[in-house]
Amino acid sequence: MQDGRPAIDVLINPVMFSLQTASPDYKGLLARLNVPVIQAIATGRSIAEWEASDQGLNTVDITISVAQPELDGVIITVPVASKQCVDIDPLTGAAVNKYVAIAERMAKMVRLALNWAALRRKPNAEKKVAIVFHHYPPRNDRIGCAAGLDSFASVVDLLRAMRKKGYGVDTDYPNGDSLAQDLLAGMTCDQRCCRRSRWPLAPGLRPAPRTTTTGTPAFPKPFVRR
Numbered sequence: 001m002q003d004g005r006p007a008i009d010v011l012i013n014p015v016m017f018s019l020q021t022a023s024p025d026y027k028g029l030l031a032r033l034n035v036p037v038i039q040a041i042a043t044g045r046s047i048a049e050w051e052a053s054d055q056g057l058n059t060v061d062i063t064i065s066v067a068q069p070e071l072d073g074v075i076i077t078v079p080v081a082s083k084q085c086v087d088i089d090p091l092t093g094a095a096v097n098k099y100v101a102i103a104e105r106m107a108k109m110v111r112l113a114l115n116w117a118a119l120r121r122k123p124n125a126e127k128k129v130a131i132v133f134h135h136y137p138p139r140n141d142r143i144g145c146a147a148g149l150d151s152f153a154s155v156v157d158l159l160r161a162m163r164k165k166g167y168g169v170d171t172d173y174p175n176g177d178s179l180a181q182d183l184l185a186g187m188t189c190d191q192r193c194c195r196r197s198r199w200p201l202a203p204g205l206r207p208a209p210r211t212t213t214t215g216t217p218a219f220p221k222p223f224v225r226r
Contacts (some may be wrong), residue, residue, distance in 0.1 A: 008035055009035060009121065010037075010120070011035055011036070014081075017069070020071065021071060035120065036119075037075060041077060041080060042065060042082070042083070043065070043079045045057075045082060079102060080106045083100075084099070123166070125167065133151060133155075139192070152177065152179045153175065155176070
């Protein structure tokens, strides 16, 4: 910090687990710094194991390098290093491990960090922000569903706070219900409530029949190729 302001535009954090739960001294540290924090993820698998795995990170990696750091509000990226056995201790027979960079993933993380740093310097009025509602299963009554949280009212509060910070917000919703109705007035993923005439057709596609030749419903595949 310099004169109470951060001297950096972005922080890359290679520390596993959650900083704020590791020690009371770290509580609020990242909030005071107030810059994007990029989580540099390391995997306990070798590079060969990581590349061969369909899952990539195992459950231990996800717990200590993804789930716990998320408690700090950091930006999760990609695995950038792998634990490799480089030698065997001649006295104890124990494996000597070190973390080795995954070059292509490291370069990707650096690009993300530079982009977040550039975004931080951009005026809020020039930023484009997308707010994504949880929506599963894909029915209209499940848009924005959250246990114990009014997500529509929360987003309205968020939009008002963003407007005060200089972000371009076109619509001033009086409450969460008005935002919900605005969303439902447009295209949603609920095919039960959508007139087939409103489905956009990409080139080479035509509407699928509602039933198959055997009489069974063709839902949920809305389109077939010619």
